[in-house]
Every structure is written in structure tokens, then in C-alpha cells.
Amino acid sequence: MEVVSLLVIAFLAVAALAPFLLAPGDPLAIDPLDSFQPPSPAHVFGTDESGRDIFTRIVHGTGASLTIGLAATAIGLGLALVFGLLAGFGPRWLDFGTTRLLEVLFAFPGLLFALLFIVVYGPGVVTSTIAVGLSTAPGYARIIRSRVIQVRTSPFLEASVVLGRSARFRIARHVLPNVAGSLFVLATLGVGQSIVWASSLSYLGLGAVPPAAEWGAMLSAGRTYISSFWWMTFFPGLFIVLSAAATTLLGRAIQQRGRES
Amino acid sequence: MAGSLSVDLVGAPARSGARGRLIRWALLRAGGVLFVLWAVATVTFFALQLIPGDPAEAILGGPGSQASAEALAAARAEYGLDAPLPVQYLAYLGRLATGDLGTSYALRDDVASVILDVLGPTLLLAGLSLLVASLIALGLAMWSTRGGRVAAAVGSLLEIVAAAVPHFWLAISLILLFSTTLGWLPPVSVPGGLGLVLPVLTLAIPLAGFLGQVMREALLDALDSPFVLAARARGEGDGGVFWRHALRHAAIPAIGLVGWAFGSLVSGAVVVETIFARQGLGRSLLSAVQGRDVPLVIGIVLVVALAYMLVTTLTDLADRVVDPRLKARS
Numbered sequence: 001m002e003v004v005s006l007l008v009i010a011f012l013a014v015a016a017l018a019p020f021l022l023a024p025g026d027p028l029a030i031d032p033l034d035s036f037q038p039p040s041p042a043h044v045f046g047t048d049e050s051g052r053d054i055f056t057r058i059v060h061g062t063g064a065s066l067t068i069g070l071a072a073t074a075i076g077l078g079l080a081l082v083f084g085l086l087a088g089f090g091p092r093w094l095d096f097g098t099t100r101l102l103e104v105l106f107a108f109p110g111l112l113f114a115l116l117f118i119v120v121y122g123p124g125v126v127t128s129t130i131a132v133g134l135s136t137a138p139g140y141a142r143i144i145r146s147r148v149i150q151v152r153t154s155p156f157l158e159a160s161v162v163l164g165r166s167a168r169f170r171i172a173r174h175v176l177p178n179v180a181g182s183l184f185v186l187a188t189l190g191v192g193q194s195i196v197w198a199s200s201l202s203y204l205g206l207g208a209v210p211p212a213a214e215w216g217a218m219l220s221a222g223r224t225y226i227s228s229f230w231w232m233t234f235f236p237g238l239f240i241v242l243s244a245a246a247t248t249l250l251g252r253a254i255q256q257r258g259r260e261s
Numbered sequence: 262m263a264g265s266l267s268v269d270l271v272g273a274p275a276r277s278g279a280r281g282r283l284i285r286w287a288l289l290r291a292g293g294v295l296f297v298l299w300a301v302a303t304v305t306f307f308a309l310q311l312i313p314g315d316p317a318e319a320i321l322g323g324p325g326s327q328a329s330a331e332a333l334a335a336a337r338a339e340y341g342l343d344a345p346l347p348v349q350y351l352a353y354l355g356r357l358a359t360g361d362l363g364t365s366y367a368l369r370d371d372v373a374s375v376i377l378d379v380l381g382p383t384l385l386l387a388g389l390s391l392l393v394a395s396l397i398a399l400g401l402a403m404w405s406t407r408g409g410r411v412a413a414a415v416g417s418l419l420e421i422v423a424a425a426v427p428h429f430w431l432a433i434s435l436i437l438l439f440s441t442t443l444g445w446l447p448p449v450s451v452p453g454g455l456g457l458v459l460p461v462l463t464l465a466i467p468l469a470g471f472l473g474q475v476m477r478e479a480l481l482d483a484l485d486s487p488f489v490l491a492a493r494a495r496g497e498g499d500g501g502v503f504w505r506h507a508l509r510h511a512a513i514p515a516i517g518l519v520g521w522a523f524g525s526l527v528s529g530a531v532v533v534e535t536i537f538a539r540q541g542l543g544r545s546l547l548s549a550v551q552g553r554d555v556p557l558v559i560g561i562v563l564v565v566a567l568a569y570m571l572v573t574t575l576t577d578l579a580d581r582v583v584d585p586r587l588k589a590r591s
Contacts, residue, residue: 001418103293104300107566109524111531115550119558120311139521196427200532203429204547219429227448230437237430244425252421 005249008242015062025053027060027213036229046231048221054231058239061213066243068129068208068216069195073187075133076194080140081183087141088148089171098145105138111197118206125214128207132197140186144179151178181258188251192244199240215240290577294570301566302357302559306350309555316342316555320366340364362563363556367549372560375545380564383534383541387526389457390464394522395515397465398472402511403503406480416477423470428532432463436536449538460537464529468522475514483510512583519576523569 015022031051039046045054087098108116114131121127151157151174160170201207202216209217215236222232317336337343340363341352356363362372398420405416439459440448447456483489484507492502530543542561549557 001414100296100300104297104304106520107297107301107569108562109520109565109569110526110528112524112527112562112565115531115546116305116308116558116562119550119553119555120308192425196425197528200427200429200528203427204532204535206550226433226436227441230433230441233430233433234437237427237433241422241426241430244427245422248421248425249418 001249002253005246005253008246009250012062012066012243012246015059016066017063019060019062023053023056023059025056027052027057029053036225038229039231045235046229048218048229048232049225054218054235057213057218058215058236061215061218061236062239064208064212064214065195065199065216065240068125068132068198068214069191069243072129072132072136072194072198073190075130076136076190077140077183077187079133079137080144081179083137083141084144084148084179085171085175087145088152089167089175095145098141102138102141102145108135111135111200114197114201115206118201123201123206123209125208125212128198128201131201132194135197136190136194140190143182143186147179147182148175151175185251185255185258188247188254192247192251195240196244199237290574294574297570298563298567299354302354302563303350305559305562306353309559310346312553312555316340357563362560365549365554365557365560367552367554367557372556375557376542376560376564379540379542379545382539383530383543386457386460386464386533386539386541387530389461390468390526390529391522393461393465394468394472397469398476398515401469401473402477402480405477406484413477416473420470420473420477423466424474425470426467428463428467428529429536431466432459432533432536435459435462456537456539460533460539463533463536464526467529468525471525472515472518472522475518476511479511479514480507483507486510509583513580516576516579516583520569520573523572527565 011022019027029052031047034043034047034051035049037043037047037051043053043055045058047053048057083098083102087095087102090098105113112135114128114135117131117134118127121130157170157174160174165173198207199216199219202214203219203223205220207216207220208214209220218236219233222229222236225232317333317340320336320340321332334343341349344352353363360373362376364370365372365375368375401416401420405412408416436448436459439446446458448459449456484502489502489506492506497505527543530541531547532543533539534541534544535547542564545557546561548554549561
């Protein structure tokens with residue numbers, strides 16, 4: 001199963017880095033005579049309203065779609081790391097304040113915070129990516145905080161204090177390397193979730209906009225034609241499911257291995 | 262009061278201690294809920310001040326409306342937007358305290374009554390979905406913990422894929438299969454039970470994937486634990502061990518996920534209600550976001566936050582009931 005997920009991830013990586021290897025065509029090439037073609041040997045996934053080949057567009061959209069997922073995860077984890085370090089390593093009042101702040105942020109469940117953010121800053125790729133990152137940060141922060149506290153109260157950190165090391169040294173040398181493992185697992189598990197959320201926002205018309213060959217944008221473009229031309233939304237969605245499931249499987253496998261060793 | 266009552270009970274000292282702890286816990290919890298609600302209201306109020314453009318223009322139908330200066334001034338006065346910001350904020354908190362959520366810009370109607378109208382359908386949808394998701398998760402977990410290695414691998418894969426499926430894509434696929442191809446179920450929500458099937462399945466399947474992953478691990482953990490061995494030694498059969506001991510153990514992490522499940526249901530409701538053209542809180546939220554209908558957005562955010570706090574409080578209470586170890590600890 002891990003092998004399958006690695007194969008999917010390898011395919012996605014090639015599609016993102018060298019799309020022309022997998023789909024030599026032009027993702028923006030319009031052919032009005034060939035519009036709304038169902039899947040066939042010439043167009044494996046069919047064509048859209050302008051006769052653009054959907055397989056080519058999916059392959060060429062991989063880079064943008066994965067970038068959105070990775071960027072959102074990076075924003076969420078970055079913020080969470082700051083919060084987690086402040087709460088877990090700072091003085092007690094800072095821990096108290098940060099924990100209360102996280103509790104407040106938890107009361108904006110799911111995509112609620114993202115929607116609020118989009119009301120303020122308007123729809124678009126950048127805002128929806130930041131919005132997804134912000135929505136995921138509290139969940140990560142709670143996990144990182146408990147991990148930081150676990151490290152802070154460990155005997156080797158006590159030894160470091162006794163040796164007179166500065167707080168900065170202790171964070172850089174002891175806390176960060178010990179938190180890095182959990183960060184990596186959280187990241188692999190989180191990328192899938194971020195891709196799903198960002199694409200949901202795009203589907204609702206609040207994220208990436210057509211004609212970009214990005215999966216979410218393709219989905220929101222296909223929405224109008226959903227009842228007659230299902231392949232326009234089915235295949236981009238299938239790739240979202242594939243990439244989310246593959247990264248989650250990989251994350252679980254890494255987690256399992258970490259637990260066994 | 263609590264002390265005088267417990268005098269008549271057997272084992273009074275221990276009981277009054279437990280009751281005192283529970284009351285203390287409830288008071289702290291209520292304070293926490295009020296604090297979070299105040300903070301959510303404040304964050305939302307000030308965040309929405311950052312919206313570029315004139316709110317009076319939004320009231321009169323957006324920047325394209327070419328409203329006259331008099332009309333804008335009238336709208337400002339009507340919604341109290343001409344007062345200084347601190348005054349507006351205090352007036353807003355005062356109105357909230359009396360349960361007044363303001364007037365929707367787009368619907369020209371009381372926000373509280375708009376929300377009350379759409380709350381019922383969403384609660385029904387979310388409640389049914391949670392029930393169906395728990396049943397699916399339980400079924401999968403039972404089947405894959407008892408069925409050997411292959412069943413475990415297949416069950417685990419099913420759960421991961423189910424959890425990775427975006428709601429909108431699942432909805433589209435279910436419509437294609439059951440409405441367009443088979444013609445069994447209506448593609449949009451119609452009154453009655455039949456129209457609920459696809460929306461409930463759409464919300465339940467990803468949730469079941471998440472719950473299943475957690476429950477299966479806890480079940481495996483429980484079936485390996487000393488208390489199950491002890492139960493078997495007392496001569497309990499497979500069924501008794503499973504239903505009476507292991508399942509209760511597996512419920513603990515699942516209960517811990519309730520806060521998360523709530524978020525998934527709220528986000529899912531936005532998508533599902535939009536796709537199936539179903540009246541509800543999620544769809545109202547989306548149209549309020551798209552139309553930048555600030556009072557309605559704030560109102561829905563507050564209601565969701567309140568519901569979230571209630572759900573997590575009940576969860577903590579349930580935790581204390583299911584897991585006797587927690588009572589001793591606090």
C-alpha cells in the first residue's frame with residue numbers, strides 16, 4: 001500500500017516538475033470544434049467547453065495545486081510552531097495567553113475562519129491559501145505545544161539549563177530537532193487536508209479562478225456543466241482524492257515506523 | 262445546598278467532594294464559554310472593520326449601486342455606522358447581550374430570525390450524518406478488527422480514502438451514480454426523507470473515514486489490554502468482551518474527535534447545502550460571505566461558536582462518564 005502511495009506521489013512530482021513529459025500538449029490550446037468531448041482514446045479524460053484536453057490540463061495544473069496545498073500547510077505549521085514555542089517555552093502568563101487564544105480560534109471550527117478571512121480580503125488564490133493555512137494552525141499548535149512541553153521537562157534539557165546554556169541555544173539545539181519529527185508527520189498528514197479545503201473554496205468560487213489550469217479552478221469552471229458533462233469535474237476531483245489519500249497514507253506509514261522504533 | 266443534601270447519602274464525605282468538584286468544573290466551564298463567545302464576537306467585529314470600502318454602500322447593494330450621498334448618509338444613520346468605532350463596538354456588545362443580532366444587509370430581515378429559520382434543517386442534516394457516520398465507522402472497525410490481516414488492510418485503506426474525499430466531489434459522484442445513471446434518488450433536495458439520503462451520505466462518508474481510523478486503533482488497543490484478558494478469564498464470550506469492554510474503550514478517542522467532527526460537519530454543510538440546493542445555515546453563510554453581508558456573517562459565526570462550545574462541554578461531561586479514570590484525576 002505504501003508502494004502504491006509512493007508511486008502516486010512520484011507521478012504527481014513528475015507532473016509538477018516536468019509536465020511536458022506526461023502530457024506534451026498545450027493546456028491552454030483551444031479547439032472549439034472539439035468542445036465537450038466525452039473521454040475517448042484521443043482525449044482520455046475528455047475535453048472542456050473550449051475543447052481543451054482535460055488530462056493535459058490536470059497534469060499541467062498539478063504544480064499550482066500542490067503548491068497551494070504545500071504553502072497552506074507551511075503557513076499553518078509555521079504559525080503553529082511560533083505559537084507552540086511561545087506557549088511551551090515562554091513564561092507561564094504567555095502559555096496561559098496563548099492557550100486561551102487557541103481556545104478562541106478553535107471556536108471557529110473547520111472552514112469558518114477561512115470564510116471570515118475571505119469576507120475581509122476577498123476571494124482569490126493567495127487569500128484562499130492563507131485562509132486555509134490560518135484555519136489549520138490552531139490544531140497543529142496544540143500538538144506542537146504539548147510536544148515542546150514534553151521536551152522542556154525532559155532530563156537532558158534540565159542538564160542543558162544546569163550547564164548554563166541560553167534559551168536560544170536550547171531551542172535551536174534541543175527543542176527544534178525533537179519537534180521536527182512530529183512536524184514532518186503533521187505536514188504529510190496535513191497536505192492532503194489543505195488540498196481538499198483549498199479545492200473546496202475554489203469550488204465555491206472563493207479560490208483560484210479560471211482559466212488557470214489549477215484543479216480547483218477547473219472544478220469551479222466545470223460546475224456550470226455538471227449535469228451534462230460530468231468528466232469536467234469528475235477527473236480533477238479524482239486527482240484531489242488521489243493526492244490527498246496518497247500523502248495521508250505516507251504520513252501514517254511514517255508515523256507507524258516512528259512508533260515502532 | 263450541595264452539602265446539606267449529601268449528608269443523608271451513604272458515603273457522604275466522598276460524595277460531597279465529588280459534587281463540589283463537579284460544581285467548580287461547571288462554573289469554570291461556563292466562565293470559559295462566556296469568555297470565548299466575547300472573544301469571538303470581538304475578533305469578528307474588528308476583523309470585519311478591515312473590509313475595504315464603505316459599509317453603507319454594501320447595504321445599498323454594493324459599489325456598483327451609484328447611491329446618492331443622501332441615501333448613503335441615511336443608511337449610515339439607520340445602521341448606526343456614523344458613531345465612533347468604540348461606541349459602535351459597545352453598542353454592538355450591548356445588543357448581543359440582549360440576543361439582538363442586528364439586521365441583515367441583503368435580506369433586510371432580523372438576523373436572529375433568519376438564523377432560526379435555517380437552523381432546523383441544518384441540525385437535522387448534521388445529526389443524521391453524525392449518526393450514519395458513527396454506524397459506518399463502527400461497522401468498518403468491527404469488521405476489520407475481527408476479519409484478519411486482509412480485512413484490516415482493506416478497512417484501513419477504505420477509511421483513508423473516505424477521509425480524503427472532498428465533500429463537493431463526493432456529492433457530484435453520488436448524484437452521477439444515483440440520480441443521473443440509476444435514477445433512484447433526486448439530484449436536488451426535495452421535501453421528505455428521499456431528498457435527505459444523498460446529502461446525509463455526502464456528509465457522513467468522510468466523517469466515517471476519520472472516526473473509523475481512530476476507533477479501529479482504539480479497538481485493537483483494547484482487545485490487547487489486561488482488562489479484556491481478565492474478562493475472558495472470567496469466562497466472557499467474544500460478544501460480551503466486544504460490546505461491554507472493548508467498545509467502551511474505543512469510544513473515548515472517538516468522543517475526543519467530536520470537536521473536530523463538528524468542524525467537518527459545518528464546513529461540509531456549506532458545500533452540501535449549496536450543491537443540493539438545500540435550505541440551511543451553511544448555504545446562508547456562503548451567500549452572506551459572497552454578498553459581504555456583515556451582520557449575517559457575524560450572527561452565523563456566533564451561533565456556530567456557541568454550538569461548538571456547547572458540544573465540546575457536553576463532550577467533556579461524556580468523557581467523565583465513560584472514563585472513570587478522569588474523575589479521579591481532576
